Amino acid sequence: MDSLVHQPGLPAWVREIDLAFPVTSQFIVAGNIRDIHLVRKSADSAAHVLTTSEVIVGLLIRRRYDLVYSYDPVDGIRLEYHGTEVDPESFFSSTHLGRATASTTGRLADLIRNARAPGAPRVAVVIAYASRLWAEEPHAGPDLRGLFAAAEKRANSNDGEDQLRNNPGRFDCGIFWLADEAQDAPQWLSRASGVRLVHIPLPSLGLRKSGAGLFLRRMDDPARTDAAAASAAETVLADLSQGMTLREIDSVVTLAIEQGIDITRIDEALRSYRLGVLESPWGDPLLLQRLKRGTDSIGRRVLGQPRAIQQALTVLTRSAMGLTGAHVGNASGRPQGILFFAGPTGVGKTELAKALAETLFGAEDAYIRFDMSEFSAEHSEARLIGAPPGYVGHSAGGELTNAVRDRPFSILLFDEIEKAHPRILDKFLQILEDGRLTDGSGETVYFSETVIVFTSNLGTYRSSSEAGASDNFARWGDPYRDTEAKVRRAIEVHFTEQLQRPELLSRIGDNIVVFDFISEAVARELVRKYLSAVIRRVQTRHGITLRILPDVSNTIEENAVENLAFGGRGVGSIVETLFVNPLTRALISAEKSAQALAASQLTRLESSWELRLTSSDDNQPFTSKHF
Template identity: 40%
Template sequence: MSTPPPAAPWLVRAFHELRRQRHLVLHGNIEDLVRWDDRYLPFGTALSEFLHVVGFAAVARYSLVDGLTYPEDSSREFVERQLNPPEEAPAPVPEPAAALAPSPDGRSARQERLASSAQALQQELLAARHATPRTAEDTLAAAHRLMVQREAPCAFVLDSADLVIGSTAQVSVDHIAHVAHVRRLLSEAVEVPGAQGVLRNTVVFVVRDLASLPPWIHRDNPMVAAVLADRPGIAERKVFLTERLPRYYRAAEVPPDRLDTLAANLATLTEGMSVRELIALEATSHVARLEPAAARRLVARHRFGLREDPWEQLDIAKVREADKVLSRRVIGQPAAVRAVCDVLVNARGGLDFVAEGDQSGTRPKGVFFFVGPTGVGKTELAKALAEVVFGDEAALRRFDMSEFSQEHASERLTGAPPGYVGHEQGGVLTNWVLERPFSVILFDEIEKASRKIFDKFLQIIDDGRLTDGQGRTAHFSHSIVVFTSNLGAGTLRQRISGSAMPYEAITDHFNRAVTDFFTTELGRPELLGRLGSGVVVFDILREEVIKEIIGKFLDQLAGSARARGWEIVFDRAAIDRAVIEEIMRDGAALGARQIRSPLLERWVRVPVNRWVLEHSPPPGTRLWVRRSTGASPFTVQVFPNMAEGATA
């Protein structure tokens, strides 16, 4: 890892633009500490020192709160000399005329009042000569003198420029005048020889969000350059953390030769953090009593607060039994269940092919691409996974990608940009992850999503984070991301003959469909590469699986009856045959969904409830659901005795 320069990299970019005699728009991380001369200084202090090093003899800074300020006395003296040149000094006010001198006729009081007024006027004129502009309009007018003077290079910093000339300032009655002044400042600034060569008198706009400024300032304007004051990179974070690590909780017990490794780990896991957040991380270490060696736990506690981490609470015995728990809810999909359980094992075990501090620590705990026929348990497995890991099925958030088919709909995930309708609401995806960082996020039928959205998917898989339109960052490092798709399901029907097609052939068919989609149709093979072993193929419904699912639903119906004091006896063999024949008629194209509704709903549940309402059976009654020769496939009656072929 290379050693960072003594100053933040964005200052180097700003230096080149100033040497090209451009005005600057500094935007982004403007409220942070800035690395300058191997120190971390407040943004305004670092900027002033930087401008002096570039070659500006004087720096003046204006804000709506503090008015016109200066980093040192020399800048103040220079600016005041430009605003109040000696030749413009006011002429002295003459003394009162002799005719107004006191006389014995009683006019002395009037004479004295006139003399006093003349002295007061003299003092006001002298004071006005050194008056400091206070309003924005007066300051911008005064700044024009700084831009056209040729004595020495001068920089004028307009802090929170969006509040003066941006969209938020349009409600001000002075907005048009402010814009007019700024246009003149930019166009009439002159070149001035200085100690570091020729520089142009320069306006520096400081703003958090570039979009809040009028586009004419920075877009296609050769006189102005926009420079992003970005957050510290990994090399800068490593140097900063190396210096601060000895102050962390129990860091004194860490051998000195380990500090560099621990700092590198933390530098990787703190991607996107500002310097002030890194300082706060030190406080979190003491509050949570977490050592630097527990880097991932420390960063998670800092980002997500004092919430309990379900991944840390995940019981080893629960992980061992996860395949049985999931298999009870998702029947007939052993390969899919095993793939999900493998992720739980890896997450709980913690071993990886990479060092502790690798970027993988910021990625989601698991990324799956569930593909297969409809109605075979893809969504159900995601729900079951949420319940196993996070203890609540409500920890799953499903996004139907058919609702994001339009290109502009991608903005709904992360929120509209500033200035657009809905900006203040944020994005539906980033809002969810900010509120529920420990969750399963399901993107259903992603082949229906706009192609633009796949850029966001790649960022989630690679970086484990998304930034919304308000600048907030949502981290996916403790989430599970699941994509589902029916790619290839339509062409599979033509190849299925009953349920004889082996699972290996099913897997090959869907893998080819997924590969064709990402490489040929979507043109994004890198996304397929990121998914890797996360592509999980679901099997078709087979007869033995259908019987298990039927049995599951019938057991639930029987349990509901027992809770009301009745017992139901099903002719299970007849029910199994009827349902299987109906489903296999179209090759199980609709999957298991049709087993419960409409088949068992129409053939069993509705007839039983209708019979109960008509006969009001007393507690202890045994009901018999058996095959019928009438219009309905099954009939309900009181069970007289154990009939042949009927099982309880």
Template identity: 40%
Template sequence: MQKPKWAREIERFISVKSQFILWGNIYDIYPYQRDSAIIPLTLTNYLSNLLSEYELIVQYEPLVGFSLLKGDGESFKKVTSCGLKNGYYQTSMIKSIDIIEKLVNNSDVYATVILNFSSRLHDIAGDDINELYYRAFRLLQNATAKIIGDSSVPKFNLLFWFIDKENDMPPWYSIDNPKIKVLPLPKPDFLIRKAIISKLSSKIIGFNNIPQQKQDDIISSFVDETNELFANEILSIITLAIREKIEFSKISEAIKMYKLGIVENEWAKISTQKILNASSELSKRVKGQERAINKVSEILKRAYFNLSGAQYSKHSSRPKGVLFFAGATGVGKTELAKSITKLIFGSETNYIRFDMSEFSASHSDQRLLGAPPGYVGYEMGGELTNAIKQNPFSVILFDEIEKADPKILDIFLQILDDGRLTSGRGETVYFSEALIIFTSNLGIYDVTPNGERVQKVNFNMSYEQMSKTIMESIEDFFKYRLQRAEILNRIGKNIIVFDFIREESAKEIFDKMVITLVENIKENYDIGIKMSKKAKEKLTNLATQDLSMGGRGVGNELEEILVNPLSSLIFEMNLQKGDEIGIYDVSCEEGICKLVAKKLSI
């Protein structure tokens, strides 16, 4: 197999550079080919094998000291005048610089010093770190290539720095410095992942019982599904599969188990009959939105069979489904999101809502992802990443998306594209089992230059006219005002425009609310409520005469004309458990309503 780019760069430059800074993926394992075998090695051991012409390779770790990766103790003692004890030589930071200088300046053997965990030196060395940097920098400037032993090509004795991030080294050390080579170490690419997986998959149950072509297909899928994972994580997945006795043909289960933890698959518990009857079930709670409910039902079927994004990738890690609910306030957008949660997961505990008006300020993205290291709130993590980590099987509602800080749109893009996020603490969480819902009031109002809101759609418009106006406003907002057309591209055809709550639907909502109220009073207080036809018609007309606030407005009116006077009535009539009252009429004057009622004999 071909060596990684950074390894080939080291081989090419050891005759012209004396120091190398390796940063990024320094804690991972790397597959090293020895003859026909592929061996997973740590970075230090990989480098020891790579530098085959170097006789003495020494590692230095803060607080631990020097240890040999290659060579013998006698060579180390001859060059440094220091003897190893139990394989190590411990000394202070200042004295360690003396030893490094001796190793790099020696002319007896080709030597390499690896400063491992160099990003931790700042925490341990204190003021001594500045002397270390200066003397190492001086070594760099004075270094000369040498011909030692049988070598025909002059080479440098080498000094390697292993650091987490490029800026962990002082900028003056490497910027515009032609004598040093800075090499980023990325996460394993397709070829490295394939090499590791091909080598180790034979240890998984059932591998040898599968035909060669099928083995190759599953390996290819395994490689695709582990994109952006560390090689160590791939090794962990294989170990998990072996320990949990997961067959190779079902390796995707081990990958999901590793990413999400050992959790019960809530989607697997859903009966096909429940999804088949989704429209009728959702219609019981959400009234007047048949078009929206039918569209949602289609998307739920796609989510159930894990077909979201299947046209783009065989192994999509995108969310189970994405919905964008648009429409006026009070038309049932939030209620439908809750109803979907109840339908899928059996309760609303899997429902997570974020009011995006609370995330409109700059740096609000840190609330979702968590503050970076060194900032207030780092230990707490992000609200979104914590929530999905705790329960990956969720319906996540981002309410009024247009009010969010534009930076948060980048978070949405990553969720919709990759199905994962990395928190401020560096933890990766996955959205592959979540259903994402956005809501928006775009297109309902226009704001004039003087700040006045002008209604763009109204009850007199047909659904088709209203839907067209709202869709145009959404497109205008993302394409031209924000210049983020890619958001619309990811949402695709999943934008659902909700109709206004019209008179018939409002009456259905009223009936449902009254039934719920009566049932709650009976269940909690054992008091029965009966209502005459006249009283019900009067209450219905009062509650539905102004539909500008949709179903929420109906609920608010119901509170004023029925809930409040009924509460007073229960006190005034001193109703007890087992009692029953009949409501025959209602009268309202100057905003205060009274019920005409009497206690019924049992």
């Protein structure tokens, strides 16, 4: 009999079964068993699309089995091939435990026992959904126990050895168990000498491309007749479908046909299939216009960081124009953008992420923040991706995977990434490289439409305890070039020497955006911005028109610029201490009938500040010390 081992037109797992046929009576076939498979009689012949069961049945027929049966819990036992004059029902005519066998599992037991009878035809059976049968073993009735006993005896008997000595290459009974996972098989079967485990993997890039080429032929699209366009579509679909089955790729093509998506936009059909949405903000024709205006609009919101804003917008504009990964010449399922915001605290890193979310997706709530200081323990990984089966909280899923599944178009901000446990950082390797992550329940979540933003304070001088190493840290007053160099060096040392994960740094690449310390001019502008916000709140909440005289605002500004090491947060703290707190006390002392007040004087006391409010109605002063 011709061996199939060296025929390249067959999947590798089929050739493995063919190789083991002469010495194996039972096979456990696990893994990607629900998929369809491309089978060719030769390397240059047309491909046939078959299910796993159909491939195995065809192989059994080629191996000259006389009777081939299949079984599943819904349809029961079916005769797939009849190549002998023997009555197929004759194998089910025995009695079991003193009574006629009626159940399908009992009939399977009869089939296995009778197939071993002297002079019997060669019989094989393909048992689908084997994992369900094995799961019922602790509660099995007599018929199911009889089936397992017959299979176990067959797996451990010496009949096969005697048979091979007398008739090499012929097992007269073959059993194929199709299981979801190899570990589902009971030990009495998986450890038997006459049983072989065969794993069906997800399709390789080559198989995905072959399948894409075959499935795309169904599209009635004029562009398909263009060889270059057709080849490009095959490549895109194959590249972007990593981790998918051929059945899913076929479904993508079906979706494209139903939605009228042409072959040159097959990536849109794939995105729609994965995410369940047809519209993409990345395809919005107005997006490029918003990004063009982003330098001005975001600059009014994030003060004093023109370099950071421009660098971030360049990365996102590249994605909006479809040029991400263009230099390597193939499609990618990676996130639309990767940004690493580094620099001092309180300089606008988080604010820029929010502004980018509003620019890209039209809403600030398209920004999702994760405080990575909460994920410093190794076990906190389960919070991000979900607990594995059998653990508490498994059904709840993970915070990260749930967020991306619910809102695939979003900016994901991982704040203070250096504080996360190294094992959690390993998860980002898969996200940044493949754009996908498997959660605790085994479901794949795709990050291909997200923007990943990391923030870090690495390299910034922040406390007096670090004074001895101040030369290695950026400080307020340093030129921007020095700040940038020190911050980049600190990031490199952290990932390569401390964490020993240079591969994560390489995936971030040159997308490190270093923020500068805020200047005195920016600090003064922030004071005015914060004071304006307070005026609006007083008007909205209390109906009082509040006016701040220059002496008061100047005092606040002078105090705010004394120490800018804490950036905008430090400025905000000064405004709260010098103005908001004494204003609160003064407002309580003011007459309820006052419609307009002026903050006319700010005085420093021993341990606090006093604010004098003057009513415009009767020139009556109200000070915070009246409280």
